[in-house]
Amino acid sequence: xxxxxxxxxxxxxxxxxxxxxxxxxxxxxxxxxxxxxxxxxxxxxxxxxxxxxxxxxxxxxxxxxxxxxxxxxxxxxxxxxxxxxxxxxxxxxxxxxxxxxxxxxxxxxxxxxxxxxxxxxxxxxxxxxxxxxxxxxxxxxxxxxxxxxxx
Amino acid sequence: xxxxxxxxxxxxxxxxxxxxxxxxxxxxxxxxxxxxxxxxxxxxxxxxxxxxxxxxxxxxxxxxxxxxxxxxxxxxxxxxxxxxxxxxxxxxxxxxxxxxxxxxxxxxxxxxxxxxxxxxxxxxxxxxxxxxxxxxxxxxxxxxxxxxxxxxxxxxxxxxxxxxxxxxxxxxxxxxxxxxxxxxxxxxxxxxxxxxxxxxxxxxxxxxxxxxxxxxxxxxxxxxxxxxxxxxxxxxxxxxxxxxxxxxxxxxxxxxxxxxxxxxxxxxxxxxxxxxxxxxxxxxxxxxxxxxxxxxxxxxxxxxxxxxxxxxxxxxxxxxxxxxxxxxxxxxxxxxxxxxxxxxxxxxxxxxxxxxxxxxxxxxxxxxxxxxxxxxxxxxxxxxxxxxxxxxxxxxxxxxxxxxxxxxxxxxxxxxxxxxxxxxxxxxxxxxxxxxxxxxxxxxxxxxxxxxxxxxxxxxxxxxxxxxxxxxxxxxxxxxxxxxxxxxxxxxxxxxxxxxxxxxxxxxxxxxxxxxxxxxxxxxxxxxxxxxxxxxxxxxxxxxxxxxxxxxxxxxxxxxxxxxxxxxxxxxxxxxxxxxxxxxxxxxxxxxxxxxxxxxxxxxxxxxxxxxxxxxxxxxxxxxxxxxxxxxxxxxxxxxxxxxxxxxxxxxxxxxxxxxxxxxxxxxxxxxxxxxxxxxxxxxxxxxxxxxxxxxxxxxxxxxxxxxxxxxxxxxxxxxxxxxxxxxxxxxxxxxxxxxxxxxxxxxxxxxxxxxxxxxxxxxxxxxxxxxxxxxx
Ligand SMILES: [Zn+2]
Numbered sequence: 001x002x003x004x005x006x007x008x009x010x011x012x013x014x015x016x017x018x019x020x021x022x023x024x025x026x027x028x029x030x031x032x033x034x035x036x037x038x039x040x041x042x043x044x045x046x047x048x049x050x051x052x053x054x055x056x057x058x059x060x061x062x063x064x065x066x067x068x069x070x071x072x073x074x075x076x077x078x079x080x081x082x083x084x085x086x087x088x089x090x091x092x093x094x095x096x097x098x099x100x101x102x103x104x105x106x107x108x109x110x111x112x113x114x115x116x117x118x119x120x121x122x123x124x125x126x127x128x129x130x131x132x133x134x135x136x137x138x139x140x141x142x143x144x145x146x147x148x149x150x151x
Numbered sequence: 152x153x154x155x156x157x158x159x160x161x162x163x164x165x166x167x168x169x170x171x172x173x174x175x176x177x178x179x180x181x182x183x184x185x186x187x188x189x190x191x192x193x194x195x196x197x198x199x200x201x202x203x204x205x206x207x208x209x210x211x212x213x214x215x216x217x218x219x220x221x222x223x224x225x226x227x228x229x230x231x232x233x234x235x236x237x238x239x240x241x242x243x244x245x246x247x248x249x250x251x252x253x254x255x256x257x258x259x260x261x262x263x264x265x266x267x268x269x270x271x272x273x274x275x276x277x278x279x280x281x282x283x284x285x286x287x288x289x290x291x292x293x294x295x296x297x298x299x300x301x302x303x304x305x306x307x308x309x310x311x312x313x314x315x316x317x318x319x320x321x322x323x324x325x326x327x328x329x330x331x332x333x334x335x336x337x338x339x340x341x342x343x344x345x346x347x348x349x350x351x352x353x354x355x356x357x358x359x360x361x362x363x364x365x366x367x368x369x370x371x372x373x374x375x376x377x378x379x380x381x382x383x384x385x386x387x388x389x390x391x392x393x394x395x396x397x398x399x400x401x402x403x404x405x406x407x408x409x410x411x412x413x414x415x416x417x418x419x420x421x422x423x424x425x426x427x428x429x430x431x432x433x434x435x436x437x438x439x440x441x442x443x444x445x446x447x448x449x450x451x452x453x454x455x456x457x458x459x460x461x462x463x464x465x466x467x468x469x470x471x472x473x474x475x476x477x478x479x480x481x482x483x484x485x486x487x488x489x490x491x492x493x494x495x496x497x498x499x500x501x502x503x504x505x506x507x508x509x510x511x512x513x514x515x516x517x518x519x520x521x522x523x524x525x526x527x528x529x530x531x532x533x534x535x536x537x538x539x540x541x542x543x544x545x546x547x548x549x550x551x552x553x554x555x556x557x558x559x560x561x562x563x564x565x566x567x568x569x570x571x572x573x574x575x576x577x578x579x580x581x582x583x584x585x586x587x588x589x590x591x592x593x594x595x596x597x598x599x600x601x602x603x604x605x606x607x608x609x610x611x612x613x614x615x616x617x618x619x620x621x622x623x624x625x626x627x628x629x630x631x632x633x634x635x636x637x638x639x640x641x642x643x644x645x646x647x648x649x650x651x652x653x654x655x656x657x658x659x660x661x662x663x664x665x666x667x668x669x670x671x672x673x674x675x676x677x678x679x680x681x682x683x684x685x686x687x688x689x690x691x692x693x694x695x696x697x698x699x700x701x702x703x704x705x706x707x708x709x710x711x712x713x714x715x716x717x718x719x720x721x722x723x724x725x726x727x728x729x730x731x732x733x734x735x736x737x738x739x740x741x742x743x744x745x746x747x748x749x750x751x752x753x754x755x756x757x758x759x760x761x762x763x764x765x766x767x768x769x770x771x772x773x774x775x776x777x778x779x780x781x782x783x784x785x786x787x788x789x790x791x792x793x794x795x796x797x798x799x800x801x802x803x804x805x806x807x808x809x810x811x812x813x814x815x816x817x818x819x820x821x822x823x824x825x826x827x828x829x830x831x832x833x834x835x836x837x838x839x840x841x842x843x844x845x846x847x848x849x850x851x852x853x854x855x856x857x858x859x860x861x862x863x864x865x866x867x868x869x870x871x872x873x874x875x876x877x878x879x880x881x882x883x884x885x886x887x888x889x890x891x892x893x894x895x896x897x898x899x900x901x902x903x904x905x906x907x908x909x910x911x912x913x914x915x916x917x918x919x920x921x922x923x924x925x926x927x928x
Pocket of ligand 1: 020021022023024025076077078079080081
């Protein structure tokens with residue numbers, strides 16, 4: 001059973017791995033920090049948020065100060081999807097942002113009985129309905145039965 | 152700081168029995184202490200808890216007579232109607248600018264002060280914090296012979312140390328009584344603004360002591376048996392810059408609470424006192440039960456979301472707001488350990504109750520907006536904080552701009568929830584990226600064209616950009632995080648009352664977006680200049696000029712940073728009178744082209760203490776954007792060129808951030824070239840990204856950069872160890888330790904620092920050129 005955990009990550013409850021929802025890249029132990037399986041880049045925030053008023057004239061320009069703020073971009077090593085962008089002071093350890101209790105997750109889904117990829121949505125409202133099946137399935141639909149596969 | 156003694160506790164083991172008090176003696180001591188309490192300050196037993204009260208014996212009795220859920224629902228709906236009516240009374244009659252745009256709320260409380268139901272519109276946090284003052288009144292004034300509580304009484308307070316979002320707000324709390332017993336409370340709270348603080352408008356960014364924060368009203372009985380007490384009213388009027396506002400809005404709140412009371416009286420006549428009391432109580436309890444059930448629906452685990460705030464509102468620093476939320480079954484623990492220490496001479500600190508009030512705001516507006524808005528919503532959630540951090544300020548810390556910390560309490564909960572609820576099959580709200588969380592706005596004060604003294608703020612703080620949702624862009628300038636249905640106000644109406652014009656208003660600033668697959672709602676710029684006033688000034692009170700105030704979600708980017716821009720020493724009205732073509736104003740053009748000769752063009756961070764604004768000097772800011780959602784390279788190219796065509800993004804952003812290729816004159820997307828460019832950009836990511844372990848080894852440092860004035864834990868492995876910058880001497884030094892071991896943290900006056908630097912330079916030059924000068928001190 002695969003549970004979509006974020007826009008780009010799912011947890012495979014059978015293998016207990018973090019998996020890229022786009023390309024099936026394996027980020028590691030689902031009981032651990034998915035970031036350990038990512039590629040990371042220390043982005044100068046001025047490259048993302050361009051100045052609106054001239055930086056050669058002014059200290060404050062709409063662009064973050066790189067001495068205060070960095071953007072850590074976390075990429076999937078296989079498909080290059082940016083799965084997280086974290087704003088941090090220079091040198092600050094990246095945040096371990098999610099740690100899940102896999103036994104409890106499994107228990108809850110077993111009790112629920114549904115297929116997470118079919119029943120998880122973006123919330124109430126018609127336009128929040130979503131197809132949260134893994135995208136690598138639609139690339140090769142014959143390859144997956146959407147059910148537990150014998151790994 | 153409640154000055155009472157602890158009961159005498161014998162020391163263990165070898166205590167001398169002759170030192171123990173008999174029961175009789177202990178009673179005498181207690182009685183003596185009760186009668187001679189020096190000062191009834193904010194009571195920690197009241198201020199540090201947010202749980203609902205246990206059922207009273209009377210509530211038990213009422214509930215024992217049986218509960219009919221349909222009748223409870225009917226009672227709630229009747230109350231909701233009355234509260235919405237009272238809300239509209241305040242909105243249409245209130246004198247405070249805030250009242251006119253929904254910056255208020257009305258509520259019904261149980262006898263012990265738990266919020267049972269809130270007006271559908273307005274600021275949830277306002278009413279959600281008022282269980283504190285009600286408990287204070289019940290504990291201290293009910294049986295106090297010089298005060299007492301009688302039908303028709305009304306209590307006023309504004310000081311957030313007694314339970315209020317911040318000191319600009321003023322409450323009216325009125326008991327519902329039957330046969331001498333208090334069976335409920337009704338209340339109205341309005342963001343009044345002016346409160347006599349060291350700067351006009353009630354939210355002083357320049358506050359350096361609690362006594363700079365303005366009016367310090369603990370709960371006082373301003374209305375006695377239906378009559379407004381003239382002596383106390385005069386005192387309150389005399390304590391602020393706007394006596395008319397004080398009088399008008401106390402009367403408005405009296406009227407609004409009277410209206411709620413009419414419905415309450417009729418309801419009690421119809422359903423009986425017991426049913427009424429029981430329905431208030433079970434609503435609070437039911438919400439608590441439902442919240443536990445909803446927590447249990449979330450996956451068990453821990454989500455951590457740290458925020459870094461870049462300003463004391465006087466100088467740029469970096470202070471952390473740490474937050475770790477753990478769900479285990481139906482338990483949820485919010486742990487703020489790691490949050491930076493309070494700064495004892497800066498305005499950014501927040502009392503714990505104010506921080507929690509914005510957690511209620513997040514829960515009731517962004518987690519579970521369908522719940523009856525009750526104290527029961529936050530009650531079952533455990534919250535861990537350390538007193539004397541900036542999110543849990545001590546009694547002696549200034550709190551004039553407590554929103555700096557308390558809004559972070561909101562953002563912590565809102566942002567973490569996207570991760571907590573994503574995998575949950577049952578959702579009560581949409582998955583959303585962080586809402587903008589600063590009140591980018593002008594506060595103002597001085598003498599109006601009508602000769603009145605005023606101090607208040609523009610409605611534009613209500614134009615916060617919404618966070619992107621998982622399936623659509625965030626809405627531009629849509630609503631403040633604290634009020635889903637607020638208004639930006641009618642500028643023309645305001646201009647009749649205040650002596651300044653918004654020369655530019657509500658024009659979206661290009662690239663002011665949280666980029667993403669779905670982008671955050673954009674913010675607009677505003678430009679003001681005073682006109683026709685003998686004395687006027689502006690202030691701004693926010694952070695986020697060096698470090699983005701909100702990040703994005705799931706790969707989306709956050710908002711940019713926001714400068715304050717000013718052109719002093721010009722009169723824009725003379726300039727455009729002479730040459731109307733100069734009425735082509737934007738922050739970008741004015742600051743970059745510097746078109747007005749003789750103007751002093753300045754940019755600064757968004758903490759501007761009251762600044763005298765001469766006629767026609769320009770002050771310019773922009774509203775903030777909400778966070779983006781998802782990977783920018785997944786954004787529909789059509790959405791990108793639409794924004795481009797509307798000049799909402801630059802070609803630079805369309806190409807370099809979004810990776811879109813288009814036909815310059817037609818804005819038609821080149822699908823194939825876009826795909827190629829995006830594929831290349833993904834490849835570039837893969838080649839420049841470093842494996843996590845390798846990256847961490849290079850990037851992570853033992854400590855913050857030496858010159859960064861940093862406050863809070865570093866990393867998350869040892870959150871109890873806080874770092875701070877301490878000026879024991881002239882040069883700052885970094886100190887480390889648990890909050891109780893840190894020295895008191897103060898920041899020196901930046902002008903003093905500048906002068907000492909300049910003096911050192913003078914000495915250096917004198918030495919260099921051999922000039923003999925005697926410096927007397
Ligand atoms: Zn991937």
